[in-house]
Amino acid sequence: MVERIAVIGTGYVGLVSGTCFAEMGHQVVCVDRDENKIVRLQQADIPIYEPGLQELVAANMQSGHLSFTSNLVEAVKVSDIIIIAVGTPTLDNGDVDMSQVRSVIAGMAPHLTATKIIVMKSTVPVGTGRWVEKQTRELAPQHAHIHVVSNPEFLREGSAIHDTFHPDRIVIGSEHAESGARIAAIHAPIRTELLMTDRESAELIKYASNAFLAAKISFINEMAHVCEKVGADVGFVAKGMGLDRRIGPHFLNAGIGYGGSCFPKDTRAQLKIAQNVDYDFKILRSVIEVNQLQRERFVNKIHRTLGDLEGKRIAVMGLAFKPNTDDLRDAPALDIIAALQKLGANISAYDPAAAVHASKLLTNVSLHINPYDALQNADAMVIATEWEAIRQLNYNLVRSMIKQPVIIDGRNMFEPKEMSKLGFTYISIGRTALSLEMVI
Numbered sequence: 404m405v406e407r408i409a410v411i412g413t414g415y416v417g418l419v420s421g422t423c424f425a426e427m428g429h430q431v432v433c434v435d436r437d438e439n440k441i442v443r444l445q446q447a448d449i450p451i452y453e454p455g456l457q458e459l460v461a462a463n464m465q466s467g468h469l470s471f472t473s474n475l476v477e478a479v480k481v482s483d484i485i486i487i488a489v490g491t492p493t494l495d496n497g498d499v500d501m502s503q504v505r506s507v508i509a510g511m512a513p514h515l516t517a518t519k520i521i522v523m524k525s526t527v528p529v530g531t532g533r534w535v536e537k538q539t540r541e542l543a544p545q546h547a548h549i550h551v552v553s554n555p556e557f558l559r560e561g562s563a564i565h566d567t568f569h570p571d572r573i574v575i576g577s578e579h580a581e582s583g584a585r586i587a588a589i590h591a592p593i594r595t596e597l598l599m600t601d602r603e604s605a606e607l608i609k610y611a612s613n614a615f616l617a618a619k620i621s622f623i624n625e626m627a628h629v630c631e632k633v634g635a636d637v638g639f640v641a642k643g644m645g646l647d648r649r650i651g652p653h654f655l656n657a658g659i660g661y662g663g664s665c666f667p668k669d670t671r672a673q674l675k676i677a678q679n680v681d682y683d684f685k686i687l688r689s690v691i692e693v694n695q696l697q698r699e700r701f702v703n704k705i706h707r708t709l710g711d712l713e714g715k716r717i718a719v720m721g722l723a724f725k726p727n728t729d730d731l732r733d734a735p736a737l738d739i740i741a742a743l744q745k746l747g748a749n750i751s752a753y754d755p756a757a758a759v760h761a762s763k764l765l766t767n768v769s770l771h772i773n774p775y776d777a778l779q780n781a782d783a784m785v786i787a788t789e790w791e792a793i794r795q796l797n798y799n800l801v802r803s804m805i806k807q808p809v810i811i812d813g814r815n816m817f818e819p820k821e822m823s824k825l826g827f828t829y830i831s832i833g834r835t836a837l838s839l840e841m842v843i
């Protein structure tokens with residue numbers, strides 16, 4: 404059945420979900436209070452970098468399935484399903500900032516008529532669904548029937564469209580069987596495991612999943628340190644662990660730690676949610692601490708390898724928190740650059756997508772979208788994001804361009820033996836014992 408859907412919030416989650424629901428044949432209107440953004444979107448001008456999204460937005464606008472507006476009231480009036488996908492950032496005290504969710508409810512509730520299903524897609528603390536339902540019913544006209552369903556998203560930036568159409572599961576938390584079934588039905592073309600739960604469990608599944616994935620990353624990063632001490636290779640250790648089906652091979656890449664808009668925010672929020680119910684989530688506290696330390700340890704590694712950094716020029720290759728995105732939110736590269744600058748280094752940096760955006764966040768960094776421009780006259784090369792374009796560089800040329808043939812790789816992009824054959828001192832994560840001795 405074709406549903407009329409309003410998606411509120413055209414950030415990453417809202418824009419991708421709205422577009423994908425339109426692609427599945429529903430009638431979707433995406434709403435945002437930022438009028439400039441809406442004007443751009445109405446011309447299929449996408450404010451984020453996401454492969455394939457622009458084409459999908461344009462096609463669905465053309466077919467009449469997708470439209471954009473800043474008029475919240477009109478959008479909810481013509482829709483039966485209202486998906487809330489506004490931002491839920493973390494406040495300084497660690498609590499989740501729910502102001503955008505509150506403002507959406509206050510703005511739309513008095514205009515809700517008949518039966519409306521509100522779907523919470525934003526990542527929100529446990530109990531939010533219950534609270535939203537109560538609050539909306541209080542503010543809505545008496546004849547309105549409001550049901551709130553939790554339907555968390557698990558999409559990754561850079562593969563958001565693929566993840567939406569091919570998810571590992573769809574989770575629907577509802578206290579009202581009919582509304583839950585209707586939200587399940589809007590996903591009809593997707594073939595995957597459908598998990599129907601109570602609302603609180605659905606809300607927790609999102610946080611629990613992100614916290615667990617973050618834990619896998621911090622675990623392997625800690626293992627990487629042990630590997631360096633004992634002369635083992637973390638790549639083999641991760642591979643051997645991952646072959647155990649109970650562990651699985653994913654999210655065991657050692658590196659400079661996780662960044663982005665979700666893991667840092669959601670792990671901190673989950674820790675605070677636990678604290679608020681008087682529970683000290685010890686593992687999670689360590690996961691967060693290890694992730695921060697990982698950045699500092701990497702800077703120490705660069706320092707140890709290159710010696711005094713005063714006046715040295717370091718080419719930092721990759722700025723985004725991961726490849727295939729221009730997103731710099733909580734990107735490890737930003738902290739690493741700031742720390743290197745503090746130690747007196749001059750920084751030139753390359754990123755194929757985030758360099759322009761980075762100019763607003765970084766000072767005294769010469770930014771480049773051509774990798775060789777960033778490497779010119781650098782003392783050494785540091786890899787912070789595993790962009791394919793960095794893998795594809797001509798490393799003979801790179802060696803001739805940088806003053807010392809030293810690569811410090813925070814993403815383990817290369818085989819140490821290969822790089823050493825090419826004449827580099829190649830330092831990476833969790834497999835550098837031998838090379839470190841060479842440097843010392």
Ligand code: UDX
Pocket residue numbers: 556557558559560561613616620653654655656657658659660661662663664665666724725
């Ligand atoms: C994540 C979750 O994967 C997704 O389900 C959720 O909805 C939002 O948060 P995203 O932030 O887009 O998605 O990126 P992801 O690909 O998960 O990577 C997160 C961070 O972890 C990146 O900084 C990445 O470099 C790092 N990472 C990932 C590692 O350091 N090692 C790994 O093995 C995997």
